[in-house]
Amino acid sequence: MTESLSLVRTGHVARVTLNRPQLRNAFNEEVIAELASTFDTLGRDPSLRAIVLAAEGKAFCAGADLNWMKSMAGYSWDENKADAGKLAEMLWAIYNCPVPVIARVQGDVYAGGVGLVSVCDIVVAVESAGFCLSEAKLGLLPATISPYVIRALGEQASRRYFVTAERFSAAEAHRLGLVHELADSVEALDAKVDALAGAIAANGPAAVRACKKLVQDVAHQPITPALRDDTARRIADIRASDEGRAGVQSFLNKSPLPWI
Structure with missing residues (x-):
């Protein structure tokens, strides 16, 4: 540097x-x-x-x-x-x-x-x-x-x-x-x-970044139908992602998490 x-x-x-x-x-x-x-x-x-x-x-x-x-x-x-x-x-x-x-x-x-x-x-x-x-x-x-x-x-x-x-x-x-x-x-x-x-x-890399953005986007916002819909979309997106699916399967199967 x-x-x-x-x-x-x-x-x-x-x-x-x-x-x-x-x-x-x-x-x-x-x-x-x-x-x-x-x-x-x-x-x-x-x-x-x-x-x-x-x-x-x-x-x-x-x-x-x-x-x-x-x-x-x-x-x-x-x-x-x-x-x-x-x-x-x-x-x-x-x-x-x-x-x-x-x-x-x-x-x-x-x-x-x-x-x-x-x-x-x-x-x-x-x-x-x-x-x-x-x-x-x-x-x-x-x-x-x-x-x-x-x-x-x-x-x-x-x-x-x-x-x-x-x-x-x-x-x-x-x-x-x-x-x-x-x-x-x-x-x-x-x-x-x-x-x-x-x-x-130790956490899911994509999940961590999504968590950081979630706080910034949701903080101080009124809990409107649009916000509720947005949060539902966010969890659906990550559940359907490769990282989300792998994390849930690792938890259910008690197997090592793929990103560690």
């Missing part, structure tokens, strides 16, 4: 690592482009079962790179819009990636970094990590990341932390649902992440 990002593939699991520890893994234009391109490529790999998004150093991601922010200080409205659009597309590339993404949060998460965590499907964090939506401190707002943060953190908590820009703990992030699992050490963090990736990889 590059100096800013590394990619390691082990079996059916890929690990994407932010590698700018001296800059607290902050974003700049190059990092945003690399993340978007990497997740777009990984999402088109049918053999991939899970992706771990990790970071080197003490911080997971501190948001925007200060040097990048300096370069944007004199931008026009149109330039600011185009720049923000690139961040929006990167976040969408991760959120919309058909492969489940696990965030391995080993340190502090600030501003756009909270957005990066929010687009992941599963979040595991060390107990010492802190979170902060710090944009308002600078006279800004977390607009581009807001669709994902509000979904992950919840509307009421977002009302508070968007306007106060307070730091909150990993324990609080866990209580609010942004973080799924807490770990008391980096070793425990890695063990939990590996266990989750292994659990995903």
Whole structure:
């Protein structure tokens, strides 16, 4: 990959690592482009079962790179819009990636970094990590990341932390649902992440991708006749698929699952 990002593939699991520890893994234009391109490529790999998004150093991601922010200080409205659009597309590339993404949060998460965590499907964090939506401190707002943060953190908590820009703990992030699992050490963090990736990889590959899309498509939708019909069609599709038929037959015959 590059100096800013590394990619390691082990079996059916890929690990994407932010590698700018001296800059607290902050974003700049190059990092945003690399993340978007990497997740777009990984999402088109049918053999991939899970992706771990990790970071080197003490911080997971501190948001925007200060040097990048300096370069944007004199931008026009149109330039600011185009720049923000690139961040929006990167976040969408991760959120919309058909492969489940696990965030391995080993340190502090600030501003756009909270957005990066929010687009992941599963979040595991060390107990010492802190979170902060710090944009308002600078006279800004977390607009581009807001669709994902509000979904992950919840509307009421977002009302508070968007306007106060307070730091909150990993324990609080866990209580609010942004973080799924807490770990008391980096070793425990890695063990939990590996266990989750292994659990995903043991399931039907097509079923896992369909499950991820199901949640995104059904969440917050009114339970209308059209939605009920759509969910019935989805289960019929997968029951009739080669993977679905093989899985049911393996279960009934108590034989090994073909994808393991």
